[in-house]
Amino acid sequence: MSNSTETKQALLASPLIRQYGGIVISLIILCLVFSSISPRFLAFNNFMNIMQQVAVIAVAAYGMTYVILLGDIDLSVGSIIAVAGMVAAQAFSMGFGFAPTVLITLAAGAIMGGLNGVLSAKLMLPSFIVTVATMGIYRGAVSLPTNGAPASIENETWLAIGSESWLGLPIIIWIVIALFAINHIVLSRTIFGRRAYLAGGNREAAIYSGIRVDRLKIIIFMISGVMAAISGILLSSRLSSAQTNAGMGYELDAIAAVVLGGTSLAGGVGTMVGTILGALIIGVINNGMNMLAVPYFYQLIFKGIVILFAVWLDVRSKSMRA
Amino acid sequence: MAVSSNAPVLEIKDVAKTFGPVTALKRMNLSVRPGRVHTLLGENGAGKSTLMKILVGLFQPTSGSIMLRGEPYAPKNPIEAKALGLSIVFQELSLCRNLSVAENILATHEPNRFGFINERDLNAQAAQIVQDLGLPVNVRTKVGDLSIAQRQLVEIAKGLSRPADVVILDEPTSSLSDSEAEILFTIIERLKAKGTAIIYISHRMEEIMRISDDITVIRDGSFVATTEKQNTSIEGLIALMVGREMKDIYPPRLVERPSSAVPPVLAVENLSETGKFENVSLDVRPGEVVGLFGLIGSGRSDVMKALFGFGQPAGTIRLNGVPVHLRSPADAIRHGIAFVTENRKEEGLVLQHSVERNINMVALGQLAGQFGFTRPARERAAAKTEVLRLAIKTASIDTPAGSLSGGNQQKIVIAKWLQTRPKILILDEPTRGVDVGAKFEIYRIIRELAAAGTAILMVSSELPEVLGLSDRLVIMHDKRVAKTLDAQGLSPETVMTYAAGIHQ
Numbered sequence: 001m002s003n004s005t006e007t008k009q010a011l012l013a014s015p016l017i018r019q020y021g022g023i024v025i026s027l028i029i030l031c032l033v034f035s036s037i038s039p040r041f042l043a044f045n046n047f048m049n050i051m052q053q054v055a056v057i058a059v060a061a062y063g064m065t066y067v068i069l070l071g072d073i074d075l076s077v078g079s080i081i082a083v084a085g086m087v088a089a090q091a092f093s094m095g096f097g098f099a100p101t102v103l104i105t106l107a108a109g110a111i112m113g114g115l116n117g118v119l120s121a122k123l124m125l126p127s128f129i130v131t132v133a134t135m136g137i138y139r140g141a142v143s144l145p146t147n148g149a150p151a152s153i154e155n156e157t158w159l160a161i162g163s164e165s166w167l168g169l170p171i172i173i174w175i176v177i178a179l180f181a182i183n184h185i186v187l188s189r190t191i192f193g194r195r196a197y198l199a200g201g202n203r204e205a206a207i208y209s210g211i212r213v214d215r216l217k218i219i220i221f222m223i224s225g226v227m228a229a230i231s232g233i234l235l236s237s238r239l240s241s242a243q244t245n246a247g248m249g250y251e252l253d254a255i256a257a258v259v260l261g262g263t264s265l266a267g268g269v270g271t272m273v274g275t276i277l278g279a280l281i282i283g284v285i286n287n288g289m290n291m292l293a294v295p296y297f298y299q300l301i302f303k304g305i306v307i308l309f310a311v312w313l314d315v316r317s318k319s320m321r322a
Numbered sequence: 323m324a325v326s327s328n329a330p331v332l333e334i335k336d337v338a339k340t341f342g343p344v345t346a347l348k349r350m351n352l353s354v355r356p357g358r359v360h361t362l363l364g365e366n367g368a369g370k371s372t373l374m375k376i377l378v379g380l381f382q383p384t385s386g387s388i389m390l391r392g393e394p395y396a397p398k399n400p401i402e403a404k405a406l407g408l409s410i411v412f413q414e415l416s417l418c419r420n421l422s423v424a425e426n427i428l429a430t431h432e433p434n435r436f437g438f439i440n441e442r443d444l445n446a447q448a449a450q451i452v453q454d455l456g457l458p459v460n461v462r463t464k465v466g467d468l469s470i471a472q473r474q475l476v477e478i479a480k481g482l483s484r485p486a487d488v489v490i491l492d493e494p495t496s497s498l499s500d501s502e503a504e505i506l507f508t509i510i511e512r513l514k515a516k517g518t519a520i521i522y523i524s525h526r527m528e529e530i531m532r533i534s535d536d537i538t539v540i541r542d543g544s545f546v547a548t549t550e551k552q553n554t555s556i557e558g559l560i561a562l563m564v565g566r567e568m569k570d571i572y573p574p575r576l577v578e579r580p581s582s583a584v585p586p587v588l589a590v591e592n593l594s595e596t597g598k599f600e601n602v603s604l605d606v607r608p609g610e611v612v613g614l615f616g617l618i619g620s621g622r623s624d625v626m627k628a629l630f631g632f633g634q635p636a637g638t639i640r641l642n643g644v645p646v647h648l649r650s651p652a653d654a655i656r657h658g659i660a661f662v663t664e665n666r667k668e669e670g671l672v673l674q675h676s677v678e679r680n681i682n683m684v685a686l687g688q689l690a691g692q693f694g695f696t697r698p699a700r701e702r703a704a705a706k707t708e709v710l711r712l713a714i715k716t717a718s719i720d721t722p723a724g725s726l727s728g729g730n731q732q733k734i735v736i737a738k739w740l741q742t743r744p745k746i747l748i749l750d751e752p753t754r755g756v757d758v759g760a761k762f763e764i765y766r767i768i769r770e771l772a773a774a775g776t777a778i779l780m781v782s783s784e785l786p787e788v789l790g791l792s793d794r795l796v797i798m799h800d801k802r803v804a805k806t807l808d809a810q811g812l813s814p815e816t817v818m819t820y821a822a823g824i825h826q
Contacts, residue, residue: 192694198683202668210654210684
């Protein structure tokens with residue numbers, strides 16, 4: 001008996017509303033504002049649009065969530081997105097089929113992310129510095145095979161990812177949902193996820209508790225690299241090509257999505273649910289302003305203000321709880 | 323000074339403090355006279371910290387009055403309190419590790435001109451303060467490079483950097499070795515001679531009886547009694563503090579100590595690590611409590627870390643007779659070793675995480691199901707069992723660990739290690755900064771574990787505690803084992819002579 005009442009209480013008092021209240025309110029306000037200006041905003045088709053635009057950032061933000069949870073940062077994801085597209089284009093031109101190319105692309109992401117992790121963990125360099133450096137290195141590496149020219153991709157299965165639907169939903173949205181489910185479960189229901197929280201919350205205590213923090217860090221950066229590579233697959237599929245400047249600045253959108261979602265930059269606190277909500281806010285802002293034909297530079301200013309506002313709301317609700 | 327020596331310099335009358343529905347202080351009375359050490363004694367949670375925060379202006383009292391030198395006293399912040407002549411030395415270190423000793427001591431009143439700090443004056447003034455206090459510290463050293471004990475001494479220097487009528491010392495000796503505590507007691511004598519009133523907070527009964535003039539006991543947010551030291555005893559004070567008689571602070575052994583014929587579960591032979599310790603040999607039998615005693619710097623902490631997989635010491639560690647290589651804490655844990663670390667906030671807990679998460683921190687893998695999935699129901703049940711078993715006082719297992727009192731936090735650290743069912747339990751200062759009630763319970767837990775066959779290696783800088791609990795004592799001096807003795811009937815003086823290196 002006590003158990004069932006307890007679960008009920010836990011559900012009622014479950015800090016869901018408190019935890020995501022600020023960000024959900026921000027999301028609703030944004031939707032109301034945009035739909036009052038443009039009736040097309042609320043159309044189902046436009047929602048699909050937003051989701052598709054959000055996809056690339058959301059998937060990269062999943063990986064970024066682990067990294068920030070650990071108290072680290074990964075600035076190289078935008079560059080990894082571009083490298084992934086280029087690796088795929090090269091693999092196809094060498095005659096590989098769809099499945100091998102996907103594996104090669106994911107492996108490239110794991111290697112680039114793993115390099116970030118190894119450099120940071122084993123050389124004890126701050127991840128900020130390591131990934132500032134590899135951001136440049138990877139971005140430069142994109143141009144190596146083609147001397148800076150874009151490379152087109154013609155594999156039909158690959159292109160279908162960004163253009164076809166399944167059961168009425170674009171495939172790209174299925175991928176975003178499936179990856180959300182996987183990452184959410186990994187983070188909230190596995191030993192690995194719990195260790196990420198512990199090591200991010202107090203590194204020393206985690207080490208004394210027998211958690212191999214260095215190894216954990218390398219794995220987490222590898223996950224971030226793999227997620228960025230998947231983003232790269234989605235983006236190159238939609239663009240039908242690998243562009244050398246693809247994903248430029250996406251690392252900042254991914255970080256913004258994670259932080260908007262309530263993950264603490266100090267580490268130890270955060271969720272995947274928050275991250276997908278954060279990514280949605282960024283997508284809604286981008287889409288709404290494009291629809292209103294707001295010039296790009298105004299979009300930047302507005303987006304910055306919304307991020308400040310949402311994070312302020314979040315911090316305020318948390319300090320009121322404490 | 324206008325005030326005569328008998329009139330109180332600080333008088334607190336019927337002060338109460340409530341936070342919404344929560345009462346932190348019910349009725350507090352305290353009268354502090356100049357040139358005297360007035361000890362404030364109470365269990366954690368009795369209201370000492372609230373009172374201190376009121377005195378330094380972090381909280382405003384809900385009712386009651388405070389008079390300083392006969393005038394109403396109501397500071398709005400610590401800086402104002404300091405300007406009015408009331409200084410506090412915090413128990414929790416409030417130093418910036420990235421700055422030098424001098425920069426920390428003179429923080430907020432650096433010698434400056436138009437905001438530019440005069441580096442030379444800064445160092446000279448700080449050096450003067452440090453020298454006056456007799457502290458063995460170079461003021462140009464970065465605080466981060468100092469030992470915890472040295473930092474505490476710097477903290478004291480910071481609190482005393484301006485002349486004050488009332489100085490509050492909040493558990494100043496909790497991280498000091500005996501010799502460093504002596505430095506502090508000399509400082510206190512000097513302050514008394516100058517007519518400064520000292521409010522002293524400590525859990526160490528021996529030192530309270532040594533340095534106090536007056537003692538006020540508080541319990542549950544209320545004043546209980548004030549007495550002069552000569553009119554009371556340790557037993558009397560403890561009874562007042564916990565509201566009941568406490569016959570023997572060290573509970574008796576539950577079963578016979580293991581005979582010397584029992585083979586040791588942990589045997590260390592000639593363990594050495596350059597610069598840290600040399601030729602350390604010791605052993606612990608199942609069910610035995612072995613105390614490791616040494617002054618700060620004797621190498622005892624490094625020995626324990628080596629037994630927990632840190633560093634690469636030369637020599638042999640045998641578990642049940644089999645030599646092992648402990649490469650990491652994970653390795654040590656797999657071999658059945660548990661390590662209750664000294665600093666629960668730094669090395670023990672994730673303060674913002676729940677009690678449950680903290681308790682299950684180490685045993686996570688053992689509690690998990692297949693494919694690395696956690697099992698929430700099993701985790702919750704395990705955490706609840708530990709909360710009951712160790713009598714951890716918490717609203718629920720979902721409460722953040724950081725909001726619990728020191729004693730209960732310490733019990734969580736112990737609980738997270740008991741979850742692994744260790745064969746060997748290493749305890750580093752298990753009762754540091756813990757109140758008397760919680761101390762007694764931790765002693766009881768140690769006894770129960772030993773009775774269940776756990777081999778226990780305990781480090782403490784509180785000699786009575788080591789003597790009261792241990793079966794045998796390994797005494798370290800200058801990075802070597804000076805002597806291993808049977809604890810039965812051992813006098814503190816004998817132990818100290820070995821620890822201080824007088825006996826060879």
